[in-house]
Amino acid sequence: MADKIFKARLEPSGREFTLEPGATVLDCALRQRILLRYGCRNGRCSSCKYLLIDGEADFGKTSPYCLSDNEKDEGWALLCQARARSDLVIRDQDFSRRDDAPLIVPKERLARVAASERLNASLWRIELDLRDSISFHAGQYIEVEIPGKKNQWRCYSIASPPDRQSQIELVVKRLPGGGFSGQIDRLLPGLELAINGPYGINYLRAGNRPVLLIATGSGIAPLMSILRSSASKSVDREFHLYYGARTRSDLIFADELQRLEAQMPRFTFRPTLSAPLAGDEWRGAQGRVTQLAQREVIDASPYDAYICGRPEMCEAVSMLLLAKGIPEERIFRDDFFPAA
Ligand SMILES: Cc1cc2nc3c(=O)[nH]c(=O)nc-3n(C[C@H](O)[C@H](O)[C@H](O)COP(=O)(O)OP(=O)(O)OC[C@H]3O[C@@H](n4cnc5c(N)ncnc54)[C@H](O)[C@@H]3O)c2cc1C
Ligand code: FES
Structure with missing residues (x-):
């Protein structure tokens, strides 16, 4: 059984892929260029929770917060952890929304x-x-x-x-x-x-919609990639970065971001400090990034939003933007969940 090869079918699209022995369902799909919804690949974020309509799987290591026993009984599984014990039929209703850029095989x-x-x-x-x-x-x-x-x-x-x-x-x-x-x-x-x-599936989507970029701490990293590549390609699109840190020294890349703001006519850089030091001589916004976005984003409905950093911040900002009218499918968030 352990080294048997099984097959997965996605419903309603009917797309099929092979389930290699020992590999997670998600890894098998990605290797065969089938994009599924996922985030941390560590059983932490629940993004890869799918309903198994048919078949049996080993659920792998999952916390009860991400997948309860009731959900397992109903057939839900985290595909980044689940390994097949038989052929599987998986419900995958939001397939069409993700197929935006070619999948690069990891x-x-x-x-x-x-x-x-x-x-x-x-x-x-x-x-x-x-x-x-x-x-x-x-x-x-x-x-x-x-x-x-x-x-x-x-x-x-x-x-x-x-x-x-x-x-x-x-x-x-x-x-x-x-x-x-x-x-x-x-x-x-x-x-x-x-x-x-x-x-990761939260990469910059093509298009003309204005973009909100919101980060704290090391969450600035993927947003730097988005801004650096948009600057080097002279992308003519509105970008607004809300970037929160405690003190001035925590605001990494600030000098480069100011240079990008001068170089990119439609980019605004809005840093905020929650605990500036006297020596910081800070004259910019103060408070948390959520408070800054609350004050400055009046209507979120025209935007795509990319949110990265601590899970609590990502959740708070997502809730805020949803309340301000952004459709859920236009929020792309990488919650920096711990692996251990
Ligand atoms: C999609 C994704 C992208 C990420 N990108 C980055 C990135 O660019 N830069 C970056 O620094 N991190 C990033 N992270 C977070 C990083 O992967 C985890 O924090 C990871 O656990 C760090 O590994 P470690 O071996 O240093 O600590 P571990 O050995 O995993 O953890 C050590 C201790 O720290 C705690 N811990 C781990 N992470 C956190 C956290 N984020 N906040 C508070 N406590 C924590 C653990 O619970 C444990 O007690 C990302 C996570 C995800 C899911
Ligand atoms: S991708 Fe499976 S739980 Fe995060």
């Missing part, structure tokens, strides 16, 4: 640390040289394997633009006891790392 490859720079008390900028270049959409992320820990991966958004395919930039927040970020001092130039990707 792949494992080797990278070498090219540079590591401390940006403030907790954030580092890491440049990785890739042996095999990587294609990705602005806003996607990769997984990095923890050095010395086989098969333990952590998600990091790509901050560099997609036209830089053989050197990518990440922003890493050091967490106390963090399996990966706790080793940040060891990520010296020359160190080899395994990476996997690209992943």
